[in-house]
Amino acid sequence: xxxxxxxxxxxxxxxxxxxxxxxxxxxxxxxxxxxxxxxxxxxxxxxxxxxxxxxxxxxxxxxxxxxxxxxxxxxxxxxxxxxxxxxxxxxxxxxxxxxxxxxxxxxxxxxxxxxxxxxxxxxxxxxxxxxxxxxxxxxxxxxxxxxxxxxxxxxxxxxxxxxxxxxxxxxxxxxx
Amino acid sequence: xxxxxxxxxxxxxxxxxxxxxxxxxxxxxxxxxxxxxxxxxxxxxxxxxxxxxxxxxxxxxxxxxxxxxxxxxxxxxxxxxxxxxxxxxxxxxxxxxxxxxxxxxxxxxxxxxxxxxxxxxxxxxxxxxxxxxxxxxxxxxxxxxxxxxxxxxxxxxxxxxxxxxxxxxxxxxxxx
Numbered sequence: 001x002x003x004x005x006x007x008x009x010x011x012x013x014x015x016x017x018x019x020x021x022x023x024x025x026x027x028x029x030x031x032x033x034x035x036x037x038x039x040x041x042x043x044x045x046x047x048x049x050x051x052x053x054x055x056x057x058x059x060x061x062x063x064x065x066x067x068x069x070x071x072x073x074x075x076x077x078x079x080x081x082x083x084x085x086x087x088x089x090x091x092x093x094x095x096x097x098x099x100x101x102x103x104x105x106x107x108x109x110x111x112x113x114x115x116x117x118x119x120x121x122x123x124x125x126x127x128x129x130x131x132x133x134x135x136x137x138x139x140x141x142x143x144x145x146x147x148x149x150x151x152x153x154x155x156x157x158x159x160x161x162x163x164x165x166x167x168x169x170x171x172x173x174x175x176x
Numbered sequence: 177x178x179x180x181x182x183x184x185x186x187x188x189x190x191x192x193x194x195x196x197x198x199x200x201x202x203x204x205x206x207x208x209x210x211x212x213x214x215x216x217x218x219x220x221x222x223x224x225x226x227x228x229x230x231x232x233x234x235x236x237x238x239x240x241x242x243x244x245x246x247x248x249x250x251x252x253x254x255x256x257x258x259x260x261x262x263x264x265x266x267x268x269x270x271x272x273x274x275x276x277x278x279x280x281x282x283x284x285x286x287x288x289x290x291x292x293x294x295x296x297x298x299x300x301x302x303x304x305x306x307x308x309x310x311x312x313x314x315x316x317x318x319x320x321x322x323x324x325x326x327x328x329x330x331x332x333x334x335x336x337x338x339x340x341x342x343x344x345x346x347x348x349x350x351x352x
Binding site for chain 2: 085114124125
């Protein structure tokens, strides 16, 4: 039987960091340098955390996010050998539900709707692997968690860290 | 630790059967009697299955569905003693995502967004109990499945059947 992998969206498939920088600049006229985000929680990394949070509720924010480098080819390969589920904690931002589904249909049309999950917390998700950028999700992971590097988690220690999609695939194929 | 319960939406919280009858009559001018649905798969119970399926993609179909009798009080009680998750296989009908979230906010405002899951198949959902009207979901259930009676499943045999929300609560409290 194929092993199962839960793949997060924000910061793992979708370049939310870049989108935050872009929208923060467009909306508030302040350009935050990517280098300054390293090692800071997302809400602490921008000048005004309330303003940052507002972006996440704005129509369009999630819809035109760029894809993380290597993600499309990696997921296309992984679905041949694993049961791949896209699992996004989207429920906090209701307007994102439709946008995230459209985004997946555009960039990952080869993923069946059967394998997409939008949830609140991820504690009831049971897969052999979970690729995520947040410890709050990995801490409740029932299988093997894999911390996907993002600026905000740069200083966190965790057993299995993958810095990019090549490393993520290498780890999965070595451990399937 | 509280035991966890996954609760389906369609036919369990939301009276989709009644909604199908109403919308089929409104859209196509054919009133199907509720009694004739008994023991038939949903797609076979209406005169034209393609027309029925079209309803599920129409804006508004899910939004103003009535609540199943007793569901609100039951869920309000259950969240005191169980970890309750609403788990709906909504991903096949993307326009339903926003509508279902709004519907839950209106009728079940006491359920946190953290406890809502919209998915495709339910095979990666791991809870102690799962209340659902479809065997395709219960067959992959990792915990104790509970078949919630709907016309379409009237002739199916299953270990644990609950005919209404009183029976569902009785079973859960006897087995927690």
